[in-house]
Amino acid sequence: MSTLIIGLSISMLLFLLAAGLTLIFGMLGVINFAHGALYMLGAYLAFQAHATFGSFWPALIVSPLCLAAAGLAIERLTLRPLYPRTHEFQLLATFGLILVIEEVVRVVWGLDYRHLTPPPGLTGSVALFGSDIARYRLFVIGFGAAVIAALFFGIERTKLGLVLRAASVNPTMAATLGIDVNLVRSLVFALGAGLAGIGGTIAGPLLPIQLSMGFTIILDCFIVVVIGGLGNIKGAVFGALLIGMTRAFGQLYAPEWIDIATYVVLLAVLLVRPQGLFAAKERLA
Amino acid sequence: MRMRVSGIAAATVATLMACVGPAMAQDSFKIGGVLPLSGAFGIVGENMRRGAVIALEERDNKVLGKPIQVIWEDSETSTQVAVQKTTRLLSQGVHTIFGEVSSGSTLAMMKLTEQRKVPHIVTLSADDRITGADKTRYAFRTSNSVAMENAMIGEFARRQKIAKVYGIVADYQVGRDMWTALKADLATKNIAIAGEDFTPIGTKDYSILLDKASKSGADGLMLLVVGGDVVTSLKQGADVGIKDKMKVFGTMLMDETLGQAVGPGSIGINSTLRYHFTERSPRNQKFVAAYRAKYNEYPSQYAGEAYDGLSWWLDTVETTGGWDKEKWVDAFANSTRFDSVEGVKKMRRCDNQASQIGLFGTAVAGTGELPPVTMKITETFGAETLFKPCS
Amino acid sequence: MIARETLAALTLGAVALSVRLLWPDDGTLYFAMLVMIWSIFALGYDISFGLTGLLSFGHAAFFGMGAYAAAWTMQRGGAGFGTGLAAAMLMGAVLALAFAALATRVSGLFFALMTLMLGELVSLIMTTRLRGLSGGVDGLPGVPRPDWFGVDFFENRHFYWVVLALFLLTLLACGLLRRSPLGQALLAVRQNPVRAGQLGLDVALHRLIAVTVSGAFSGLAGALLAGLMMYAGPQTLGWRISGDVVIMAVLGGSGTLIGPVLGVVLVEALREWLSLYTQHTYGLIGLIIILCTLYLPRGIAGLWKARA
Numbered sequence: 002m003s004t005l006i007i008g009l010s011i012s013m014l015l016f017l018l019a020a021g022l023t024l025i026f027g028m029l030g031v032i033n034f035a036h037g038a039l040y041m042l043g044a045y046l047a048f049q050a051h052a053t054f055g056s057f058w059p060a061l062i063v064s065p066l067c068l069a070a071a072g073l074a075i076e077r078l079t080l081r082p083l084y085p086r087t088h089e090f091q092l093l094a095t096f097g098l099i100l101v102i103e104e105v106v107r108v109v110w111g112l113d114y115r116h117l118t119p120p121p122g123l124t125g126s127v128a129l130f131g132s133d134i135a136r137y138r139l140f141v142i143g144f145g146a147a148v149i150a151a152l153f154f155g156i157e158r159t160k161l162g163l164v165l166r167a168a169s170v171n172p173t174m175a176a177t178l179g180i181d182v183n184l185v186r187s188l189v190f191a192l193g194a195g196l197a198g199i200g201g202t203i204a205g206p207l208l209p210i211q212l213s214m215g216f217t218i219i220l221d222c223f224i225v226v227v228i229g230g231l232g233n234i235k236g237a238v239f240g241a242l243l244i245g246m247t248r249a250f251g252q253l254y255a256p257e258w259i260d261i262a263t264y265v266v267l268l269a270v271l272l273v274r275p276q277g278l279f280a281a282k283e284r285l286a
Numbered sequence: 287m288r289m290r291v292s293g294i295a296a297a298t299v300a301t302l303m304a305c306v307g308p309a310m311a312q313d314s315f316k317i318g319g320v321l322p323l324s325g326a327f328g329i330v331g332e333n334m335r336r337g338a339v340i341a342l343e344e345r346d347n348k349v350l351g352k353p354i355q356v357i358w359e360d361s362e363t364s365t366q367v368a369v370q371k372t373t374r375l376l377s378q379g380v381h382t383i384f385g386e387v388s389s390g391s392t393l394a395m396m397k398l399t400e401q402r403k404v405p406h407i408v409t410l411s412a413d414d415r416i417t418g419a420d421k422t423r424y425a426f427r428t429s430n431s432v433a434m435e436n437a438m439i440g441e442f443a444r445r446q447k448i449a450k451v452y453g454i455v456a457d458y459q460v461g462r463d464m465w466t467a468l469k470a471d472l473a474t475k476n477i478a479i480a481g482e483d484f485t486p487i488g489t490k491d492y493s494i495l496l497d498k499a500s501k502s503g504a505d506g507l508m509l510l511v512v513g514g515d516v517v518t519s520l521k522q523g524a525d526v527g528i529k530d531k532m533k534v535f536g537t538m539l540m541d542e543t544l545g546q547a548v549g550p551g552s553i554g555i556n557s558t559l560r561y562h563f564t565e566r567s568p569r570n571q572k573f574v575a576a577y578r579a580k581y582n583e584y585p586s587q588y589a590g591e592a593y594d595g596l597s598w599w600l601d602t603v604e605t606t607g608g609w610d611k612e613k614w615v616d617a618f619a620n621s622t623r624f625d626s627v628e629g630v631k632k633m634r635r636c637d638n639q640a641s642q643i644g645l646f647g648t649a650v651a652g653t654g655e656l657p658p659v660t661m662k663i664t665e666t667f668g669a670e671t672l673f674k675p676c677s
Numbered sequence: 678m679i680a681r682e683t684l685a686a687l688t689l690g691a692v693a694l695s696v697r698l699l700w701p702d703d704g705t706l707y708f709a710m711l712v713m714i715w716s717i718f719a720l721g722y723d724i725s726f727g728l729t730g731l732l733s734f735g736h737a738a739f740f741g742m743g744a745y746a747a748a749w750t751m752q753r754g755g756a757g758f759g760t761g762l763a764a765a766m767l768m769g770a771v772l773a774l775a776f777a778a779l780a781t782r783v784s785g786l787f788f789a790l791m792t793l794m795l796g797e798l799v800s801l802i803m804t805t806r807l808r809g810l811s812g813g814v815d816g817l818p819g820v821p822r823p824d825w826f827g828v829d830f831f832e833n834r835h836f837y838w839v840v841l842a843l844f845l846l847t848l849l850a851c852g853l854l855r856r857s858p859l860g861q862a863l864l865a866v867r868q869n870p871v872r873a874g875q876l877g878l879d880v881a882l883h884r885l886i887a888v889t890v891s892g893a894f895s896g897l898a899g900a901l902l903a904g905l906m907m908y909a910g911p912q913t914l915g916w917r918i919s920g921d922v923v924i925m926a927v928l929g930g931s932g933t934l935i936g937p938v939l940g941v942v943l944v945e946a947l948r949e950w951l952s953l954y955t956q957h958t959y960g961l962i963g964l965i966i967i968l969c970t971l972y973l974p975r976g977i978a979g980l981w982k983a984r985a
Contacts (some may be wrong), residue, residue, distance in 0.1 A: 089726075
């Protein structure tokens with residue numbers, strides 16, 4: 002039972018990391034390789050905000066906002082001219098972005114490891130089902146659930162969400178209906194980058210804050226979104242749960258096989274349903 | 287038009303190539319430093335470079351009456367790049383190769399330095415093969431070996447009267463080898479093994495494993511993980527108070543640099559130390575003063591070991607009075623450093639491994655000018671308990 | 678058009694030759710060999726991407742496994758360098774065929790993702806499970822070079838001839854392939870798979886062939902790199918290597934014969950050159966990549982075409 006709870010916390014963290022990636026793909030058709038780098042930048046900004054304001058909570062607001070602003074700039078300057086071109090150019094641009102963002106972080110914060118502590122009240126652990134479980138993990142579960150709910154509500158139930166979906170399904174049609182497609186795209190990218198900032202901040206107290214943190218996380222994100230079906234929030238939730246639980250129970254029985262097991266699950270899904278489990282139709286994207 | 291295509295292509299390629307291999311003056315002592323200055327081990331490499339720089343400045347950047355020229359190359363924490371850069375340095379005719387951090391890179395570089403007959407100074411990589419199965423005439427290690435670290439861990443567990451050990455081990459060859467050797471050692475000391483887990487390098491969640499360990503009835507937790515995983519496992523362990531339930535120890539598990547990454551959760555973690563700035567030898571006091579004056583911080587263990595090895599090597603080169611690399615190598619193989627930063631270090635000519643004392647420390651909260659997490663030396667082991675005689 | 682391509686290829690060959698004759702110092706030769714080896718990789722990659730339109734993100738697997746295959750046949754099997762190269766090509770081709778059989782079931786970006794994941798799986802298995810074969814994270818040091826005719830190929834100025842010959846052969850092979858009926862068929866598959874199918878081409882088969890041939894060249898490049906560095910390691914299997922080759926091919930001008938080579942020269946030269954002047958090499962390269970992506974839609978090779 003405690004394994005289930007820990008597994009849930011791993012899943013929520015994975016979801017927070019992958020949500021921005023899948024959102025950007027779903028709405029813009031761009032695979033953002035720089036998502037991991039944005040997540041790293043988010044963690045460093047959270048560290049900086051924590052150091053400046055002396056508390057974790059401002060970091061959870063400041064870092065995503067800064068990332069959203071950066072996302073806005075990135076979309077305007079690099080991606081907007083590339084939408085009409087083939088995929089490799091978008092991949093290339095986001096690859097270039099990785100290098101630029103890493104350089105910025107290196108110049109500003111140097112090579113030293115940084116750390117972020119959980120806010121007071123969320124440190125320490127509680128005994129649940131015979132195991133000690135960190136309070137911060139319970140917070141991650143709750144926070145992740147809240148973000149999922151907000152995303153669903155925002156995309157499925159609000160007018161803004163309707164506009165987003167319309168602009169992603171058929172940009173030309175949306176434009177003729179008077180929707181500013183460019184603005185929508187900018188907002189989506191900013192939202193995706195902001196989610197990377199949330200991911201970086203939330204992961205801060207659990208994982209090392211260092212330059213290579215984005216490099217290792219991006220593959221996890223890909224796995225999660227590919228399993229669930231690219232561009233699909235529901236799929237990302239499912240993918241995160243599947244991988245999170247595989248990891249948690251894998252650690253219980255055979256830690257050294259976890260990574261292989263993850264990829265086997267992934268490939269099995271891809272072979273049975275190449276578009277992912279939750280994709281409604283095959284996207285030729 | 288056609289002419290221009292080929293003309294531009296030719297000109298670009300030719301110019302670029304001409305720029306890459308600059309001719310260099312022969313009247314200097316050239317050191318090729320191959321270190322990870324970016325990537326996961328970037329911070330380690332940067333610290334080693336700082337230590338090495340002090341060793342050079344201490345002698346006014348001169349040896350054998352000629353200026354010392356150091357060419358630093360960034361291996362980007364990749365063996366492939368390390369090999370590439372080493373090859374280039376060797377082709378530039380360096381007199382000494384210094385590096386690397388990862389044992390894999392060091393071993394690969396040793397093949398090159400042996401082939402080119404260029405002395406190679408290793409001050410961090412600990413793999414036993416470096417001065418064991420794959421040892422070469424030209425590579426010397428002035429720092430700890432894995433066998434030595436293992437002996438310290440076993441001895442630490444015995445002195446701390448630990449009864450049962452749980453092992454969380456990074457799933458790679460060195461990790462597994464180390465754990466196997468350690469288990470054999472612990473068995474001779476009547477210390478039981480409560481359980482073991484092998485976990486992939488880069489594991490992002492250790493909480494299940496830590497939970498297993500804390501329920502296993504063990505009173506000692508051996509964390510044999512590397513790189514960022516040290517930080518991940520200790521951060522997540524701190525949340526559930528693992529160090530209050532059992533004694534947490536390991537090799538290179540904690541120092542001031544890692545303490546900065548883990549935060550307050552570091553306090554109470556035990557680890558082997560390659561070097562510590564509180565060592566009281568005269569040379570160390572002088573080194574720490576020079577280091578603090580230049581960088582405004584205490585030297586890390588990586589910086590200290592780099593300084594110690596390189597200054598010893600350059601002093602030995604000086605004593606030969608000539609430019610014969612073979613003579614340098616012979617002299618170094620037979621040398622003893624009576625005043626190293628940590629007392630006497632003796633180069634064993636049988637395997638090019640420096641025998642030396644070993645240190646074990648516990649992380650405490652730093653006071654005053656000290657870093658927020660500072661290591662306190664709790665055990666010092668004599669060289670005779672850590673090294674088996676040469677065979 | 679074709680004549681211009683031939684001329685450009687001849688020029689490249691002449692430059693590579695003159696490097697050996699005019700600047701035979703070790704550093705320059707090493708750099709030139711690195712460029713030629715990566716060029717073989719990029720040329721091979723472009724058979725799958727530029728010619729056939731399959732955006733693969735798993736080519737590091739063929740490249741890295743080629744290096745391992747060569748290391749195994751020579752170090753364990755005691756075979757010669759030529760056999761090692763053949764084994765590497767075979768390894769690259771077989772692996773590529775397997776990848777293609779799985780990944781051509783999907784199209785577009787999903788093909789890229791599928792190959793990326795397959796490549797990572799190979800990398801993972803090699804680093805963590807087959808440590809005995811791969812040397813784990815340490816890799817395999819001491820990969821030999823040829824020992825033909827009593828020449829010491831450990832000298833870079835001798836090994837250069839081997840690399841040069843294979844580079845020219847690859848360039849020739851790719852040039853011929855592009856002009857051959859097979860090359861034209863692949864191009865048709867890229868431009869319009871539906872029409873190509875209607876014209877009676879077996880689209881699926883042609884995709885398999887393209888990726889397999891591409892994998893063979895990638896394997897060859899990997900083996901040569903292992904020979905150059907005298908080392909085969911797991912880093913060559915990682916996704917960033919796949920990314921590098923995509924970057925090089927696209928920056929140089931994918932779909933042209935010399936484009937990928939120009940891309941390699943650009944990236945490698947920037948890496949070497951910038952690091953002499955600044956510590957911010959990679960950030961600047963990133964910036965240059967972004968700028969090229971924005972302003973050079975057809976790569977460096979497209980510079981001339983656009984004006985022609």
